[in-house]
Amino acid sequence: MKQGKKMMLTGILLLAFLLGGCNAFSEIRGPESDHTQEIQADHTEENGEHSDFETSSETPEESDVTEAVEETGAAAPTEEIPIESCDEDMETPGMMEPEYRYIEANDMVYAWVRLNVRTSESTQSDILGVLEVGEAVNRTGIHEEWTRVVYQGQTAFVATEYISEIKPEPETAESTAAAVASEGTGIYYDNGGYLVAIDPGHQGKGNSDKEPVGPGASEMKAKVSSGTQGVVTGIPEHEMNLVISLYLRDELLARGYSVLMIRETADVDISNAERAELANSCNSDIFVRIHGNSVSNQEIHGALTMCMTQNNPYNGNLYMPSKTLSQLVVDYLCAATGAVNKGILETDTMSGINWCKIPVTIVEVGFMSNPKEDQAMAEDDYRRAMAKGIADGIDAYFGR
Numbered sequence: 109m110k111q112g113k114k115m116m117l118t119g120i121l122l123l124a125f126l127l128g129g130c131n132a133f134s135e136i137r138g139p140e141s142d143h144t145q146e147i148q149a150d151h152t153e154e155n156g157e158h159s160d161f162e163t164s165s166e167t168p169e170e171s172d173v174t175e176a177v178e179e180t181g182a183a184a185p186t187e188e189i190p191i192e193s194c195d196e197d198m199e200t201p202g203m204m205e206p207e208y209r210y211i212e213a214n215d216m217v218y219a220w221v222r223l224n225v226r227t228s229e230s231t232q233s234d235i236l237g238v239l240e241v242g243e244a245v246n247r248t249g250i251h252e253e254w255t256r257v258v259y260q261g262q263t264a265f266v267a268t269e270y271i272s273e274i275k276p277e278p279e280t281a282e283s284t285a286a287a288v289a290s291e292g293t294g295i296y297y298d299n300g301g302y303l304v305a306i307d308p309g310h311q312g313k314g315n316s317d318k319e320p321v322g323p324g325a326s327e328m329k330a331k332v333s334s335g336t337q338g339v340v341t342g343i344p345e346h347e348m349n350l351v352i353s354l355y356l357r358d359e360l361l362a363r364g365y366s367v368l369m370i371r372e373t374a375d376v377d378i379s380n381a382e383r384a385e386l387a388n389s390c391n392s393d394i395f396v397r398i399h400g401n402s403v404s405n406q407e408i409h410g411a412l413t414m415c416m417t418q419n420n421p422y423n424g425n426l427y428m429p430s431k432t433l434s435q436l437v438v439d440y441l442c443a444a445t446g447a448v449n450k451g452i453l454e455t456d457t458m459s460g461i462n463w464c465k466i467p468v469t470i471v472e473v474g475f476m477s478n479p480k481e482d483q484a485m486a487e488d489d490y491r492r493a494m495a496k497g498i499a500d501g502i503d504a505y506f507g508r
C-alpha cells in the first residue's frame with residue numbers, strides 16, 4: 109500500500125505536470141526514454157538504438173526483462189490501493205466491512221492506468237476484468253477511495269485514484285502508465301536559468317519491446333537496451349553514464365542552470381522515445397544524452413557526439429542548433445580530457461533524437477571497448493573532467 113500511495117502520488121504529479129508544466133514541482137516523474145547508441149563513425153550497422161555494437165548480452169536477458177516489466181506493471185498500474193492495510197490482519201474479514209458512502213453519480217470516467225475492476229471495495233475481492241488505459245466506464249458512485257461503476261452490466265468497483273473525468277490522450281496515457289510503473293525518472297531541479305535535460309543512457313535492464321523510431325514512423329526499434337560494458341573493467345555502461353550525468357548535473361547547477369534528470373537510478377523502465385518526450389514536455393532548452401561507445405575493433409578510441417541530419421523527417425529543423433551543440437560539446441569535452449576528438453556523427457536512426465523537439469546531442473564520451481579508455485573512464489577524476497568539459501560546451505552553446 110505504501111507503494112500504491114507512492115504511485116498514486118506519481119500519477120497525480122504527472123497529471124498536474126502535464127496540465128500545468130514542470131515548474132510546479134521540485135520533482136516530477138514521467139516517462140520518456142531513450143537510448144542511444146553508440147556508433148562509430150564508420151560503422152553502418154546499428155542495433156536499434158543504441159549503439160553499442162557489442163550488445164549480444166542483451167538477448168539472454170529479454171525474457172527476464174519482460175517478466176520484470178510485467179511484474180512492475182502489475183504492482184503499479186494495475187492495482188488499486190487498499191484503503192486499510194489493517195484489513196489484512198483481521199481474522200474475520202467480512203465481519204467489519206467498511207461502509208462506503210457514495211455520492212450518487214451517473215457519468216463517464218476514464219482509466220489512467222491498466223486498472224482492475226473488482227466485485228467489492230477490497231483488493232482481496234474478485235477481479236471482474238481490467239480497464240485498459242483510456243477506457244471509459246460508467247460511474248454511479250463517488251468516494252475518495254473506491255468508485256462504484258457499472259461494468260458489463262453489473263455493479264463493480266475501481267480504485268478512485270487511477271480514474272479521471274478527463275480522458276487521457278493516447279500518448280499521455282501511455283506515458284502515464286510508464287510513469288506509474290517507473291520510479292526514479294524525471295527528477296527536476298529548478299535553479300532558474302536555462303533548463304538542461306540530461307539523459308544517462310540505458311538502464312539496469314533493457315526493454316526489448318518495440319516503439320516507433322520517430323513520431324508516426326512505421327519502423328520500430330527496441331525501446332531501450334542495457335548498454336555495453338567495459339572490456340577490461342566490466343563496468344556496465346548504464347552505471348558509468350549515470351555517474352558522469354550526476355557530475356554533470358552538479359556542475360550545471362553550480363553554474364546556474366536548471367536540470368531535468370531523466371533518471372537517477374538504474375532501476376527504471378523508460379524508453380528512448382519516452383526520454384525525449386519527457387525532455388520535450390518540460391520545455392527543456394536542450395537535451396544532452398550521455399553514453400559510452402563500443403565497437404569490435406578495440407584499438408578505436410576517442411569521443412564523439414551525434415545529432416540528426418538536416419534531412420531528418422521528424423525534426424530536421426533542429427539540425428543547426430543540434431549540430432552546434434554537438435560540436436561545442438565534443439570540442440570542450442576533448443579539451444578537458446585529452447581524448448581524441450572524433451567529431452560529430454549525423455544519424456536519423458536514433459529514437460531518442462528523432463522524438464526530440466528541442467536541440468539534442470548524444471555524447472559518446474569514449475570507447476568502453478578500448479582497454480585504455482575503459483580504464484580511464486573508470487577513474488573518478490576523469491569522469492569529473494568529462495562532466496566539466498561537457499558543461500563547458502553547454503556554456504559555450506548558450507554564449508556564456
Ligand SMILES: [Zn+2]
Nearest residue numbers: 145309399400
Ligand atoms: Zn549507450
